[in-house]
Amino acid sequence: MFSESAFQIFEKCIEDYHIKDDVDQPFENPYPNDDIAHLLYRKNWIDTVQWHYEDLIRDPEINPEDALVLKRKIDASNQDRTDLVEYIDSYFLNKYRSVQIKENATINTESPAWAVDRLSILALKIYHMQEEVDRKDASDTHRQNCKTKLDVLLQQKIDLSLAIDQLLLDIEAGNKYMKVYKQMKMYNDEELNPVLRGEK
Template identity: 35%
Template sequence: MEKSPIGVAPIVVEHLTRLQTEAVERWHREPIDDPYSGFESLVCQQHQQNFRLWHAEDEARDRLATDRQLAKVKRSIDGLNQARNDLIEKLDDAITAMLHEGGVSVDEQASINTETPGSVIDRLSIMSLRRFHYREQLDRDDVDADHRQTVTNRVTLCEQQHHDLAHSLQELLDDLFAGRKRHKTYRQMKMYNDPSLNPAIYRSRQAGSLDVRRL
């Protein structure tokens, strides 16, 4: 990888947010795909988990769903959320590799950000979904003027927050690739999907083993 000019990251946040926005719109019309490569492909894969999660969360709140259907959706949400978090880590690992390949040296006094770039990319992904679905509400013909005004106000707020977050991420990336800030991957270390760490799983397995022995 070629070294970037001091203070300029090889990752352009505007390209990533455009990817997320266009993908959300496309995936509501066509099958989920990943036509990208390199870091953008990782961003797309992470974005896919949020897209699936968003709609699974909607299904989980369907008051007409049966208990069996809700249990199935809940298990799906757990798996998607685990994949989502794993991909946040992969995004941060990829940035670590890019910094190493670019020969970036970090100032000894450099500080660490409270949030990693991978986590911010995740937030931007969710924000792109929120923006799409709020705009979708404006197309409904079964709502009144108050509802439309509330949604319009929220769309405006979403746009402001999205702009601020994207701008802050670009500043962070530029600081990282200029060596003005330190970068590291923070491991999520989720416990609930690990059979050896979740008491509800390992205790039920232990109880099952005891029952088998009694037989």
């Protein structure tokens, strides 16, 4: 099923990142450009780097100038994330473009790619919660609390994966149809953000 292969790609990406565990490390995509795996790997890499940006910016001793630079990187990362989700949705739109939509077909609350976005973030939560479970310098109470949380995350993975696969099956069968809205983020647009266009 799609969700299983996607999650495996996310796990590989997270493992690859943590070989160096450096937000400034160069990015290399092991999958060919014309493969959906290429987009999924890139998507999770963005999420993984941003996960660590978010850790860094919460350092109470961070220099304000460094924090501002990091905030700009987080903003850029958010835009990249949104762009990748829209690319993934374009893949699904193209894949199912010839499906005959049934007269009583319904629309989903989110597109397939935004559900995949949540699966990518969930892979990161599971990875890092597992790290906490395995921490040798943590108390038994801490590890047990994290194990309880990890169990919830793993159940969430099962449920979300099932929902994604069912959505794709419904789209393929014409029971649901895709209707994609661009995010139209305003804060990065010089024409739409009054601060960027110089208004007081």
